[in-house]
Amino acid sequence: MRTEHKVQLFLLHFAGGSSYSYDFLRAYMDDNFEFIPLEIPGRGKRFHESLLATKAAAIEDYTKQIKKLRNHRKPYLIFGHSMGATLALSIAYEMEKINDIALSIIVSGNPGPGIKEPEDPDNKGPRYLMNDADFKAELEILGGIPEEILNSDELYDFFEPIMRADFAILEKESDYSEEEIKLRSSIYALMGSEEERCEHIENWKKFTKGTFESNLLEGNHFFIHGHPEKLSTIILNSYKDNF
Template identity: 40%
Template sequence: MNRITSSKPQIFLLHYAGGDRNSFRPLIEELQAYFQIETPELPGRGDRMSEPPLKDKKEAIADVLEQIKRTRQKDVPYLIYGHSMGAILGFELCHAMEKESDAPVHFVATGYPGPGIKDTPPIADLPKTEFFAEVKKLGGISDEVMQYEELLDFFEPLLRGDFGLLENKTNQTPDIKIQTPIYAVMGKSEKYALNIRNWAKYTEAACECQIVNGNHFFINQNFNYLSQVIKNLMNTATVK
Protein backbone atom coordinates (compact mmCIF):
# COMPACT_ATOMS: atom_id res chain seq x y z
CA MET A 1 0.00 0.00 0.00
CA ASN A 2 1.48 3.32 -1.06
CA ARG A 3 2.03 5.91 1.65
CA ILE A 4 0.76 9.43 1.09
CA THR A 5 3.74 11.76 1.29
CA SER A 6 3.63 15.22 2.80
CA SER A 7 5.88 18.23 3.15
CA LYS A 8 5.30 18.32 6.91
CA PRO A 9 8.23 17.36 9.16
CA GLN A 10 8.05 13.91 10.72
CA ILE A 11 8.01 12.98 14.38
CA PHE A 12 8.62 9.45 15.61
CA LEU A 13 6.96 8.71 18.96
CA LEU A 14 8.47 5.80 20.91
CA HIS A 15 6.20 4.27 23.54
CA TYR A 16 7.06 3.37 27.14
CA ALA A 17 7.09 -0.11 28.72
CA GLY A 18 3.64 -1.63 28.48
CA GLY A 19 2.62 1.01 25.93
CA ASP A 20 1.68 0.91 22.26
CA ARG A 21 1.15 3.25 19.33
CA ASN A 22 -1.88 4.81 21.06
CA SER A 23 -0.01 5.77 24.24
CA PHE A 24 0.49 9.35 23.06
CA ARG A 25 -3.01 10.06 21.79
CA PRO A 26 -3.43 13.53 23.46
CA LEU A 27 0.02 14.56 22.23
CA ILE A 28 -0.73 13.28 18.73
CA GLU A 29 -3.92 15.36 18.64
CA GLU A 30 -1.87 18.45 19.48
CA LEU A 31 0.83 17.73 16.87
CA GLN A 32 -0.94 16.18 13.90
CA ALA A 33 -1.67 19.52 12.24
CA TYR A 34 2.06 20.31 12.15
CA PHE A 35 3.78 16.93 11.72
CA GLN A 36 3.54 13.61 10.01
CA ILE A 37 3.14 11.45 13.10
CA GLU A 38 4.88 8.07 13.04
CA THR A 39 4.26 5.61 15.89
CA PRO A 40 6.59 2.60 15.77
CA GLU A 41 5.26 -0.25 17.88
CA LEU A 42 7.05 -3.24 19.34
CA PRO A 43 5.60 -6.77 18.95
CA GLY A 44 3.14 -8.18 21.47
CA ARG A 45 0.78 -5.19 21.66
CA GLY A 46 -1.66 -3.09 19.67
CA ASP A 47 -1.62 -3.89 15.96
CA ARG A 48 1.16 -6.45 16.61
CA MET A 49 -0.63 -8.33 19.39
CA SER A 50 -0.27 -11.67 17.58
CA GLU A 51 3.52 -11.41 17.43
CA PRO A 52 5.63 -12.73 20.33
CA PRO A 53 7.19 -9.96 22.48
CA LEU A 54 10.91 -9.37 22.05
CA LYS A 55 13.26 -10.34 24.88
CA ASP A 56 16.40 -8.51 23.79
CA LYS A 57 17.01 -4.76 23.57
CA LYS A 58 19.15 -5.14 20.46
CA GLU A 59 16.24 -6.89 18.74
CA ALA A 60 13.89 -4.11 19.84
CA ILE A 61 16.21 -1.41 18.48
CA ALA A 62 16.59 -3.28 15.18
CA ASP A 63 12.81 -3.70 14.94
CA VAL A 64 12.05 -0.02 15.53
CA LEU A 65 14.93 1.06 13.28
CA GLU A 66 13.41 -0.95 10.43
CA GLN A 67 10.06 0.77 11.02
CA ILE A 68 11.70 4.20 11.02
CA LYS A 69 13.57 3.49 7.79
CA ARG A 70 10.41 2.16 6.16
CA THR A 71 8.37 5.26 6.95
CA ARG A 72 11.13 7.86 6.82
CA GLN A 73 10.54 10.58 4.22
CA LYS A 74 14.04 11.87 3.59
CA ASP A 75 13.11 15.18 2.00
CA VAL A 76 11.69 16.49 5.29
CA PRO A 77 13.36 16.98 8.70
CA TYR A 78 12.35 14.76 11.60
CA LEU A 79 12.54 14.45 15.37
CA ILE A 80 12.60 11.41 17.68
CA TYR A 81 10.68 11.50 20.95
CA GLY A 82 10.67 8.71 23.52
CA HIS A 83 9.29 8.33 27.03
CA SER A 84 10.97 6.02 29.57
CA MET A 85 11.70 2.80 27.63
CA GLY A 86 11.14 4.83 24.48
CA ALA A 87 13.89 7.23 25.58
CA ILE A 88 16.25 4.32 26.29
CA LEU A 89 15.69 2.92 22.81
CA GLY A 90 15.55 6.36 21.20
CA PHE A 91 19.08 7.27 22.28
CA GLU A 92 20.59 4.31 20.43
CA LEU A 93 18.22 4.83 17.50
CA CYS A 94 19.54 8.38 17.09
CA HIS A 95 23.05 6.95 16.94
CA ALA A 96 21.97 4.37 14.36
CA MET A 97 20.30 6.99 12.18
CA GLU A 98 23.38 9.20 12.41
CA LYS A 99 25.38 6.32 10.96
CA GLU A 100 22.84 6.24 8.12
CA SER A 101 23.65 9.94 7.46
CA ASP A 102 20.04 10.78 8.28
CA ALA A 103 20.19 12.22 11.81
CA PRO A 104 17.12 13.68 13.50
CA VAL A 105 17.14 17.43 14.14
CA HIS A 106 16.49 16.75 17.83
CA PHE A 107 16.02 13.96 20.35
CA VAL A 108 13.41 14.56 23.06
CA ALA A 109 13.75 12.20 26.04
CA THR A 110 11.26 12.18 28.90
CA GLY A 111 10.97 10.09 32.06
CA TYR A 112 14.57 8.86 31.92
CA PRO A 113 17.79 10.51 33.20
CA GLY A 114 20.06 9.01 30.57
CA PRO A 115 22.44 6.03 30.66
CA GLY A 116 24.35 4.94 33.74
CA ILE A 117 22.13 6.46 36.45
CA LYS A 118 19.40 4.00 37.35
CA ASP A 119 20.63 1.23 39.63
CA THR A 120 17.65 -0.98 40.34
CA PRO A 121 17.58 -4.77 40.80
CA PRO A 122 15.79 -6.82 38.11
CA ILE A 123 12.06 -7.22 38.69
CA ALA A 124 10.74 -9.03 35.60
CA ASP A 125 10.63 -12.44 37.29
CA LEU A 126 9.19 -11.41 40.65
CA PRO A 127 5.85 -12.88 41.84
CA LYS A 128 2.84 -10.84 40.71
CA THR A 129 2.24 -8.84 43.90
CA GLU A 130 5.91 -7.94 44.34
CA PHE A 131 6.28 -7.25 40.63
CA PHE A 132 3.49 -4.69 40.52
CA ALA A 133 4.65 -3.14 43.78
CA GLU A 134 8.06 -2.52 42.19
CA VAL A 135 6.56 -1.34 38.90
CA LYS A 136 4.45 1.17 40.79
CA LYS A 137 7.46 2.28 42.85
CA LEU A 138 9.45 2.82 39.65
CA GLY A 139 6.60 4.82 38.16
CA GLY A 140 6.11 2.21 35.46
CA ILE A 141 2.33 2.08 35.66
CA SER A 142 -0.35 4.67 36.28
CA ASP A 143 -2.47 4.80 39.44
CA GLU A 144 -5.57 4.36 37.29
CA VAL A 145 -4.41 0.99 35.96
CA MET A 146 -3.41 -0.19 39.44
CA GLN A 147 -7.05 0.08 40.56
CA TYR A 148 -8.34 -2.63 38.21
CA GLU A 149 -7.32 -6.29 38.55
CA GLU A 150 -8.41 -7.13 35.00
CA LEU A 151 -6.15 -4.41 33.63
CA LEU A 152 -3.24 -5.71 35.70
CA ASP A 153 -3.86 -9.19 34.29
CA PHE A 154 -3.85 -7.75 30.77
CA PHE A 155 -0.69 -5.68 31.19
CA GLU A 156 1.29 -8.17 33.29
CA PRO A 157 2.86 -10.26 30.48
CA LEU A 158 3.59 -7.18 28.40
CA LEU A 159 5.20 -5.30 31.29
CA ARG A 160 7.21 -8.35 32.33
CA GLY A 161 8.41 -8.70 28.75
CA ASP A 162 9.41 -5.04 28.44
CA PHE A 163 11.18 -4.92 31.81
CA GLY A 164 12.93 -8.19 30.99
CA LEU A 165 14.03 -6.72 27.68
CA LEU A 166 15.59 -3.74 29.45
CA GLU A 167 17.12 -5.83 32.25
CA ASN A 168 18.96 -8.19 29.91
CA LYS A 169 22.58 -7.74 31.00
CA THR A 170 23.98 -8.84 27.64
CA ASN A 171 22.93 -5.65 25.89
CA GLN A 172 23.39 -2.68 28.17
CA THR A 173 23.71 0.81 26.68
CA PRO A 174 26.99 1.10 24.76
CA ASP A 175 29.50 3.81 25.60
CA ILE A 176 28.48 6.24 22.86
CA LYS A 177 27.70 9.90 22.33
CA ILE A 178 25.30 11.17 19.72
CA GLN A 179 25.68 14.24 17.53
CA THR A 180 21.99 15.10 17.87
CA PRO A 181 20.86 17.82 20.33
CA ILE A 182 18.92 16.53 23.33
CA TYR A 183 15.96 18.02 25.16
CA ALA A 184 15.22 16.06 28.34
CA VAL A 185 12.26 16.41 30.71
CA MET A 186 11.40 14.57 33.93
CA GLY A 187 8.66 14.83 36.53
CA LYS A 188 9.61 16.51 39.80
CA SER A 189 8.68 13.48 41.91
CA GLU A 190 10.57 10.96 39.79
CA LYS A 191 13.34 9.27 41.77
CA TYR A 192 16.16 10.31 39.45
CA ALA A 193 14.84 13.71 38.37
CA LEU A 194 17.79 15.58 39.90
CA ASN A 195 20.14 13.51 37.71
CA ILE A 196 18.63 14.82 34.50
CA ARG A 197 21.75 16.83 33.57
CA ASN A 198 23.44 13.47 33.08
CA TRP A 199 22.11 13.63 29.51
CA ALA A 200 24.65 16.34 28.69
CA LYS A 201 27.40 13.72 28.81
CA TYR A 202 25.82 11.78 25.96
CA THR A 203 25.66 14.34 23.17
CA GLU A 204 28.27 16.38 21.34
CA ALA A 205 25.56 18.96 20.64
CA ALA A 206 23.35 21.13 22.85
CA CYS A 207 21.48 19.63 25.77
CA GLU A 208 18.58 21.32 27.54
CA CYS A 209 17.00 19.76 30.61
CA GLN A 210 13.78 20.62 32.41
CA ILE A 211 11.96 19.32 35.50
CA VAL A 212 8.19 19.81 35.62
CA ASN A 213 5.54 19.06 38.23
CA GLY A 214 4.34 15.47 38.28
CA ASN A 215 5.44 11.86 38.53
CA HIS A 216 6.71 9.44 35.89
CA PHE A 217 3.51 9.92 33.92
CA PHE A 218 3.69 13.71 33.97
CA ILE A 219 3.32 13.51 30.20
CA ASN A 220 -0.40 12.81 30.61
CA GLN A 221 -0.97 16.20 32.24
CA ASN A 222 1.67 18.09 30.28
CA PHE A 223 0.98 17.17 26.67
CA ASN A 224 0.30 20.83 25.80
CA TYR A 225 3.71 21.77 27.17
CA LEU A 226 5.41 18.87 25.35
CA SER A 227 3.71 19.68 22.06
CA GLN A 228 4.90 23.28 22.31
CA VAL A 229 8.44 22.13 23.12
CA ILE A 230 8.46 19.87 20.07
CA LYS A 231 7.06 22.55 17.76
CA ASN A 232 9.60 25.08 19.02
CA LEU A 233 12.52 22.67 18.57
CA MET A 234 11.48 21.86 15.03
CA ASN A 235 10.90 25.53 14.15
CA THR A 236 14.32 26.49 15.53
CA ALA A 237 16.04 23.67 13.64
CA THR A 238 14.39 24.40 10.30
CA VAL A 239 15.04 28.15 10.24
CA LYS A 240 18.80 27.79 10.73
Protein backbone atom coordinates in the same frame (compact mmCIF):
# COMPACT_ATOMS: atom_id res chain seq x y z
CA MET B 1 2.28 30.12 5.93
CA ARG B 2 2.18 26.50 7.07
CA THR B 3 3.30 23.63 4.91
CA GLU B 4 1.50 20.54 6.14
CA HIS B 5 3.70 17.71 7.42
CA LYS B 6 7.01 19.55 7.06
CA VAL B 7 8.61 17.28 9.68
CA GLN B 8 8.20 13.67 10.75
CA LEU B 9 7.82 12.94 14.46
CA PHE B 10 8.48 9.34 15.53
CA LEU B 11 7.20 8.47 19.02
CA LEU B 12 8.48 5.54 21.07
CA HIS B 13 6.28 4.26 23.89
CA PHE B 14 7.10 3.53 27.53
CA ALA B 15 7.14 0.04 29.09
CA GLY B 16 3.72 -1.53 28.68
CA GLY B 17 2.74 1.09 26.11
CA SER B 18 1.71 0.91 22.48
CA SER B 19 1.17 3.12 19.46
CA TYR B 20 -1.92 4.47 21.26
CA SER B 21 0.07 5.74 24.24
CA TYR B 22 0.46 9.23 22.79
CA ASP B 23 -3.11 9.79 21.66
CA PHE B 24 -3.40 12.39 24.43
CA LEU B 25 -0.75 14.49 22.67
CA ARG B 26 -1.94 14.31 19.08
CA ALA B 27 -4.53 17.10 19.34
CA TYR B 28 -1.90 19.53 20.66
CA MET B 29 0.59 19.06 17.85
CA ASP B 30 1.19 21.68 15.19
CA ASP B 31 -0.15 20.80 11.74
CA ASN B 32 3.42 20.89 10.41
CA PHE B 33 4.10 17.54 12.10
CA GLU B 34 3.50 14.11 10.67
CA PHE B 35 2.60 12.30 13.91
CA ILE B 36 3.99 8.74 13.77
CA PRO B 37 3.59 6.68 16.98
CA LEU B 38 5.43 3.37 16.74
CA GLU B 39 5.25 0.16 18.78
CA ILE B 40 7.27 -2.98 19.25
CA PRO B 41 5.62 -6.43 18.90
CA GLY B 42 3.15 -7.98 21.31
CA ARG B 43 0.72 -5.10 21.83
CA GLY B 44 -1.61 -2.71 20.01
CA LYS B 45 -1.73 -3.30 16.27
CA ARG B 46 1.08 -5.87 16.63
CA PHE B 47 -0.65 -7.96 19.28
CA HIS B 48 -0.31 -11.22 17.35
CA GLU B 49 3.49 -10.91 17.08
CA SER B 50 5.80 -12.41 19.69
CA LEU B 51 7.04 -10.13 22.47
CA LEU B 52 10.66 -9.03 22.39
CA ALA B 53 12.87 -9.46 25.44
CA THR B 54 16.22 -7.83 24.60
CA LYS B 55 17.30 -4.26 24.07
CA ALA B 56 19.11 -5.16 20.85
CA ALA B 57 15.94 -6.68 19.36
CA ALA B 58 13.86 -3.63 20.29
CA ILE B 59 16.43 -1.24 18.79
CA GLU B 60 16.57 -3.26 15.58
CA ASP B 61 12.78 -3.41 15.30
CA TYR B 62 12.26 0.31 15.85
CA THR B 63 15.11 1.24 13.50
CA LYS B 64 13.62 -0.88 10.72
CA GLN B 65 10.25 0.82 11.20
CA ILE B 66 11.75 4.29 10.97
CA LYS B 67 13.82 3.43 7.90
CA LYS B 68 10.71 2.11 6.19
CA LEU B 69 8.62 5.18 7.05
CA ARG B 70 11.21 7.86 6.43
CA ASN B 71 10.47 10.51 3.83
CA HIS B 72 13.94 11.82 3.09
CA ARG B 73 12.56 15.08 1.77
CA LYS B 74 11.49 15.87 5.33
CA PRO B 75 13.53 16.31 8.53
CA TYR B 76 12.57 14.22 11.54
CA LEU B 77 12.55 14.13 15.32
CA ILE B 78 12.35 11.21 17.76
CA PHE B 79 10.46 11.42 21.05
CA GLY B 80 10.63 8.67 23.67
CA HIS B 81 9.35 8.42 27.23
CA SER B 82 10.95 6.17 29.88
CA MET B 83 11.88 2.93 28.04
CA GLY B 84 11.33 4.84 24.80
CA ALA B 85 13.93 7.41 25.86
CA THR B 86 16.59 4.78 26.47
CA LEU B 87 15.91 3.17 23.09
CA ALA B 88 15.70 6.52 21.27
CA LEU B 89 19.38 7.18 21.91
CA SER B 90 20.57 3.98 20.26
CA ILE B 91 18.01 4.21 17.46
CA ALA B 92 19.17 7.73 16.59
CA TYR B 93 22.73 6.41 16.62
CA GLU B 94 21.81 3.61 14.20
CA MET B 95 20.19 6.16 11.89
CA GLU B 96 23.30 8.33 11.99
CA LYS B 97 25.31 5.36 10.72
CA ILE B 98 23.42 5.66 7.42
CA ASN B 99 23.76 9.46 7.51
CA ASP B 100 20.07 10.04 8.19
CA ILE B 101 20.39 12.31 11.18
CA ALA B 102 17.48 13.37 13.40
CA LEU B 103 17.22 17.09 14.06
CA SER B 104 16.76 16.28 17.73
CA ILE B 105 15.73 13.55 20.13
CA ILE B 106 13.40 14.49 22.97
CA VAL B 107 13.81 12.13 25.91
CA SER B 108 11.56 12.14 28.97
CA GLY B 109 11.00 10.30 32.24
CA ASN B 110 14.54 8.96 32.28
CA PRO B 111 17.92 10.29 33.53
CA GLY B 112 19.74 8.52 30.72
CA PRO B 113 21.99 5.47 30.44
CA GLY B 114 24.54 4.85 33.14
CA ILE B 115 22.51 6.24 36.04
CA LYS B 116 21.61 3.34 38.29
CA GLU B 117 18.34 3.03 40.15
CA PRO B 118 18.46 3.34 43.97
CA GLU B 119 19.42 0.18 45.83
CA ASP B 120 16.42 -2.01 46.69
CA PRO B 121 16.59 -2.60 50.47
CA ASP B 122 14.37 -5.67 50.14
CA ASN B 123 16.54 -7.14 47.36
CA LYS B 124 13.58 -8.21 45.24
CA GLY B 125 15.79 -8.41 42.15
CA PRO B 126 15.07 -7.16 38.62
CA ARG B 127 11.45 -6.30 37.98
CA TYR B 128 10.97 -8.76 35.13
CA LEU B 129 11.84 -11.64 37.49
CA MET B 130 9.82 -10.51 40.54
CA ASN B 131 7.15 -12.78 41.98
CA ASP B 132 3.57 -11.85 41.14
CA ALA B 133 2.82 -9.93 44.34
CA ASP B 134 6.02 -7.86 44.23
CA PHE B 135 5.63 -7.18 40.52
CA LYS B 136 2.08 -5.89 40.92
CA ALA B 137 3.17 -3.71 43.84
CA GLU B 138 5.99 -2.32 41.70
CA LEU B 139 3.52 -1.38 38.96
CA GLU B 140 1.36 0.45 41.50
CA ILE B 141 4.39 2.42 42.71
CA LEU B 142 5.46 3.24 39.16
CA GLY B 143 2.06 4.72 38.35
CA GLY B 144 0.56 5.29 34.94
CA ILE B 145 -1.19 1.91 34.97
CA PRO B 146 -4.99 2.29 34.83
CA GLU B 147 -6.69 1.05 38.00
CA GLU B 148 -9.07 -1.09 35.97
CA ILE B 149 -6.08 -3.15 34.82
CA LEU B 150 -4.66 -3.61 38.31
CA ASN B 151 -8.10 -4.45 39.74
CA SER B 152 -9.18 -6.92 37.08
CA ASP B 153 -7.58 -10.37 37.06
CA GLU B 154 -8.46 -10.83 33.38
CA LEU B 155 -6.99 -7.50 32.26
CA TYR B 156 -3.95 -7.86 34.50
CA ASP B 157 -3.20 -11.37 33.22
CA PHE B 158 -3.21 -9.95 29.68
CA PHE B 159 -1.06 -6.94 30.58
CA GLU B 160 1.51 -8.57 32.88
CA PRO B 161 3.60 -10.46 30.26
CA ILE B 162 3.86 -7.30 28.16
CA MET B 163 5.22 -5.36 31.14
CA ARG B 164 7.63 -8.15 32.10
CA ALA B 165 8.98 -8.35 28.56
CA ASP B 166 9.50 -4.59 28.42
CA PHE B 167 11.28 -4.54 31.77
CA ALA B 168 13.48 -7.37 30.48
CA ILE B 169 14.46 -5.13 27.55
CA LEU B 170 15.67 -2.55 30.07
CA GLU B 171 17.13 -4.84 32.72
CA LYS B 172 18.37 -8.07 31.17
CA GLU B 173 21.35 -6.48 29.43
CA SER B 174 23.02 -4.82 32.39
CA ASP B 175 26.08 -3.64 30.46
CA TYR B 176 26.30 0.09 29.77
CA SER B 177 26.10 -0.37 25.99
CA GLU B 178 25.43 3.30 25.18
CA GLU B 179 28.59 4.59 26.85
CA GLU B 180 30.38 5.55 23.62
CA ILE B 181 27.42 7.16 21.87
CA LYS B 182 27.84 10.81 20.89
CA LEU B 183 25.00 11.94 18.64
CA ARG B 184 25.19 14.71 16.09
CA SER B 185 21.51 15.33 16.88
CA SER B 186 20.63 17.71 19.67
CA ILE B 187 19.01 16.33 22.83
CA TYR B 188 16.20 17.81 24.91
CA ALA B 189 15.70 15.99 28.23
CA LEU B 190 12.58 16.17 30.41
CA MET B 191 11.72 14.63 33.75
CA GLY B 192 9.01 14.98 36.37
CA SER B 193 9.96 17.04 39.42
CA GLU B 194 8.85 14.18 41.72
CA GLU B 195 10.80 11.45 39.93
CA GLU B 196 13.64 9.63 41.63
CA ARG B 197 16.96 10.51 39.98
CA CYS B 198 15.59 13.70 38.39
CA GLU B 199 18.68 15.46 39.76
CA HIS B 200 20.69 13.46 37.19
CA ILE B 201 18.86 14.83 34.15
CA GLU B 202 22.01 16.61 32.93
CA ASN B 203 23.53 13.15 32.37
CA TRP B 204 21.94 13.24 28.91
CA LYS B 205 24.28 16.06 27.88
CA LYS B 206 27.25 13.72 27.46
CA PHE B 207 25.48 11.79 24.68
CA THR B 208 25.45 14.61 22.12
CA LYS B 209 27.93 16.74 20.21
CA GLY B 210 25.06 19.09 19.44
CA THR B 211 23.02 21.39 21.62
CA PHE B 212 21.47 20.21 24.87
CA GLU B 213 18.55 21.49 26.91
CA SER B 214 16.73 20.08 29.91
CA ASN B 215 13.63 20.87 31.92
CA LEU B 216 11.82 19.54 34.99
CA LEU B 217 8.04 19.65 34.80
CA GLU B 218 5.77 19.23 37.79
CA GLY B 219 4.67 15.67 38.41
CA ASN B 220 5.71 12.04 38.82
CA HIS B 221 7.02 9.57 36.26
CA PHE B 222 3.99 10.06 34.03
CA PHE B 223 4.11 13.85 34.22
CA ILE B 224 3.69 14.01 30.45
CA HIS B 225 -0.06 13.45 30.75
CA GLY B 226 -0.37 16.66 32.74
CA HIS B 227 1.61 18.81 30.31
CA PRO B 228 0.53 18.00 26.71
CA GLU B 229 0.57 21.63 25.59
CA LYS B 230 4.02 22.28 27.07
CA LEU B 231 5.33 19.05 25.59
CA SER B 232 4.02 19.94 22.14
CA THR B 233 5.71 23.35 22.39
CA ILE B 234 9.04 21.73 23.34
CA ILE B 235 8.78 19.37 20.37
CA LEU B 236 7.93 22.23 18.03
CA ASN B 237 10.87 24.31 19.29
CA SER B 238 13.20 21.34 18.94
CA TYR B 239 12.30 21.43 15.26
CA LYS B 240 12.53 25.19 14.81
CA ASP B 241 15.78 25.57 16.76
CA ASN B 242 17.58 22.84 14.84
CA PHE B 243 16.26 23.20 11.30
